[in-house]
Amino acid sequence: MVVSTDTEAIIRDRLGPDAHDLQWAPVTAFYERTGFTYSRFLRFLRERHARQEVVRIIAEPDVVTDPDSPVDRAAAYVNYEAMTNEVYARYRCAITCMWHGHRHSPELIDQIRKVHPRELSDLGVVDNPGYVPPGDYLSGRAQPPLAEPPPVTDVDITVRRAEDVASCRAAVARWATAQHFVPTAVGQVVAATNEVVANGLRHGRPPVRTRAWSQDAMLIVDVEDQGGRAIPAHVGYRPPVIPADSAGLWLARQLADVLVTHTGDGRTTVRMYFPYAVTHRNLRIPT
CATH class of the missing domain: 3.30.750 (Transcription Regulator spoIIAA)
Structure with missing residues (x-):
């Protein structure tokens, strides 16, 4: 019960x-x-x-x-x-x-x-x-176009090759920390972003642009690649069974409270939402 x-x-x-x-x-x-x-x-x-x-x-x-x-x-x-x-x-x-x-x-x-x-x-x-x-x-389920990100975001970084991903992770970590997320939660925001950016490089087409901002005690991370390749609706809902299974979007869906995707105008976008209260639920928060 x-x-x-x-x-x-x-x-x-x-x-x-x-x-x-x-x-x-x-x-x-x-x-x-x-x-x-x-x-x-x-x-x-x-x-x-x-x-x-x-x-x-x-x-x-x-x-x-x-x-x-x-x-x-x-x-x-x-x-x-x-x-x-x-x-x-x-x-x-x-x-x-x-x-x-x-x-x-x-x-x-x-x-x-x-x-x-x-x-x-x-x-x-x-x-x-x-x-x-x-x-x-x-x-x-319809995939309505996502609202455009704000004109100016807290994070706006473009990744063109795998070597650039570390800089993206560092920028997101600094930002989430500045938003008062505890270290465990910061690590989860960074891990989810890393998986989606890596997927954009691997399955989409660079450059991969990552923008992040906050709204109503919620962190929002938007990752966009230029592949224009639709993400199948079921991807990320089935847990990986063997190591060879793709686990990137599964992990991102786990760590973000909500993850939505949209493909249009030659771009594929993955947007993740991390509400402060939900993300920190049952986490050990230092006092």
Whole structure:
């Protein structure tokens, strides 16, 4: 049971002593950055599967729609929830997701329905005729053009060859430190940027331009190459299985809270968002 304290109180009241037979976890134990959340549940399932344990998870996603945010975090989370149908399937675990219509917009609830093959209704569990398989769902998500970066950004550095990447990493590290990110978080911002820049050199076309700025207690890193080569919608959602698997975008999706891509006008852009509060959740912060 990974639910809010209010929901836990309701369920405990209904179940009485039987509630003690359930394993409870606060939402903060699982819900962090969108990629971390996805991987945390994945690790939990792997561990239980290795022990040959059969579990059922009931989870209440800790995401909200914030119209003032520069990125739609809830929509990004639903992409991960779509992929759980494929990535978690091998562990044969039943997962029930609790979404509240009074907390989320009708548009978001419609998207949520599309990524769940079954729905709990007044008639019990019924098949969802509107279910869209993960690959089709991600491919069908529109990639609207990203808002242009500010005219002047805190970091603006161009990488033309592999030897230039170190200077880019150093610039991003200085900037994130100046934004009061703790060393662990700084390292994660730098690592995510490094992976995306390296991908731009390897799979796109140099020069690769990296710009970074802050907005509403959020660090934003924008990496653009000149290849104009679209990034497949599913890339970075499947964990690497063998060392030969490409892990760059997987790692970047893990370390950034939200990562979005767009290809147009001969350019491929990857933009990463690092909200201060979410990035520092469960990190050890020096006092």
